[in-house]
Amino acid sequence: MSEWLKIRAQLVERGIDAGFDVSRGVVLALLGPEGAGKSSVLAMIAGTVTPDRGEVTLADAVLFDSAASVDVAVTGRPIALMPQRPVLYTSLTVRENVEYGPRSRGSSATEAARVALEWLGAADMADLVRRRPRKLTAAQARVVALTRAFAEEPRVLLLDDPFGGLEPADVAPVRAALRRLLRRRADAARSTSTVIASAEFVDGLALADRAVVMENGMVVDAGTPTGVLAESRSLFAADLAGTNLLFGTAVEADPARRPALAMRTEAGAQIGGAVAADLGAGDPAVAVFAPRAVTVRRAQDGMPGIPVRVARLQAYGARIRVRGSHDDRRELIAELGPAAARELALEVGAEAVFVVDPDAVEIFPAG
Numbered sequence: 395m396s397e398w399l400k401i402r403a404q405l406v407e408r409g410i411d412a413g414f415d416v417s418r419g420v421v422l423a424l425l426g427p428e429g430a431g432k433s434s435v436l437a438m439i440a441g442t443v444t445p446d447r448g449e450v451t452l453a454d455a456v457l458f459d460s461a462a463s464v465d466v467a468v469t470g471r472p473i474a475l476m477p478q479r480p481v482l483y484t485s486l487t488v489r490e491n492v493e494y495g496p497r498s499r500g501s502s503a504t505e506a507a508r509v510a511l512e513w514l515g516a517a518d519m520a521d522l523v524r525r526r527p528r529k530l531t532a533a534q535a536r537v538v539a540l541t542r543a544f545a546e547e548p549r550v551l552l553l554d555d556p557f558g559g560l561e562p563a564d565v566a567p568v569r570a571a572l573r574r575l576l577r578r579r580a581d582a583a584r585s586t587s588t589v590i591a592s593a594e595f596v597d598g599l600a601l602a603d604r605a606v607v608m609e610n611g612m613v614v615d616a617g618t619p620t621g622v623l624a625e626s627r628s629l630f631a632a633d634l635a636g637t638n639l640l641f642g643t644a645v646e647a648d649p650a651r652r653p654a655l656a657m658r659t660e661a662g663a664q665i666g667g668a669v670a671a672d673l674g675a676g677d678p679a680v681a682v683f684a685p686r687a688v689t690v691r692r693a694q695d696g697m698p699g700i701p702v703r704v705a706r707l708q709a710y711g712a713r714i715r716v717r718g719s720h721d722d723r724r725e726l727i728a729e730l731g732p733a734a735a736r737e738l739a740l741e742v743g744a745e746a747v748f749v750v751d752p753d754a755v756e757i758f759p760a761g
């Protein structure tokens with residue numbers, strides 16, 4: 395069943411002409427820079443925005459077909475959309491907010507309470523069910539909004555920019571909660587799919603089975619998240635040249651330290667970081683980190699870190715970007731101030747070590 399959800403839609407006023415399919419049971423990341431048209435596409439799937447031309451179908455049901463003048467109302471579509479910057483009802487408790495999901499689908503009060511508690515348990519929020527939104531942190535409030543959308547148990551779940559507006563430190567815990575919710579959704583029903591719109595490529599790696607990249611209203615790439623990252627020709631993916639990706643295998647780390655796993659690269663270097671909960675020792679993995687998380691050292695025997703050979707040195711504003719090759723995959727980038735760069739006196743071809751701050755590293759399964 396490869397064509398479970400299909401969308402082909404033009405929206406002339408916003409310069410959108412996009413189409414893609416989402417298979418049954420799949421989590422798809424809809425990626426692209428701000429203004430690429432991701433929100434508009436989600437709105438056309440949900441039915442809150444009407445395409446000028448196109449089709450939206452789910453399994454055998456036609457939800458929209460401009461040629462046949464079919465346009466199923468928003469409430470008639472088995473689809474839930476969590477909008478950008480979702481808000482909670484301040485007068486309701488966490489549980490009541492989440493009950494609102496199943497209630498909006500016509501569940502009885504008893505059934506809604508049962509479903510809400512199940513999903514809150516899956517999100518690890520069971521302790522907070524009686525709290526009012528004002529007493530929640532921003533990260534907790536976002537997890538409750540996500541849980542409410544999951545508790546609707548729609549066949550198609552659309553999440554628009556789920557981490558938008560959060561402080562950087564709040565993204566990792568909310569992402570971890572979203573992974574738990576996605577896992578439960580996958581266990582609960584096969585006939586569902588989820589589309590997550592985000593401007594952060596790492597969300598594709600962290601959350602999705604498939605990635606579709608949009609630019610200027612059009613789809614420019616589609617495939618597995620790691621495949622798209624490795625091979626994309628799009629400008630958006632080229633921007634990611636600024637994100638370090640290191641591929642390898644999850645391994646047991648020093649048992650005295652948390653987390654218990656780290657990643658070993660194909661070339662034998664080890665890197666620690668925040669490890670996704672569903673990664674097990676021996677699994678293929680990818681470590682993601684920013685150039686600023688890297689400290690460059692001259693190579694000395696026994697120096698722990700990622701050994702590289704300096705491939706290029708580039709001015710990057712007032713800073714210097716050091717590109718180093720560690721394995722035969724893409725180069726890694728470190729970013730230094732001019733003084734540090736002078737002190738190291740690096741040259742192309744020199745051996746160096748990239749020491750990466752584990753607090754700035756995320757390690758995900760590599761699909």
Ligand SMILES: Nc1ncnc2c1ncn2[C@@H]1O[C@H](COP(=O)(O)OP(=O)(O)OP(=O)(O)O)[C@@H](O)[C@H]1O
Pocket residue numbers: 407408426427428429430431432433434435555593
């Ligand atoms: N309600 C609207 N009315 C008219 N034009 C809109 C509306 N919302 C968005 N647009 C325009 O449509 C284009 C696509 O925007 P859209 O919000 O769908 O992109 P996006 O990829 O979701 O970006 P963002 O992350 O900023 O939301 C942009 O040019 C935007 O200015």
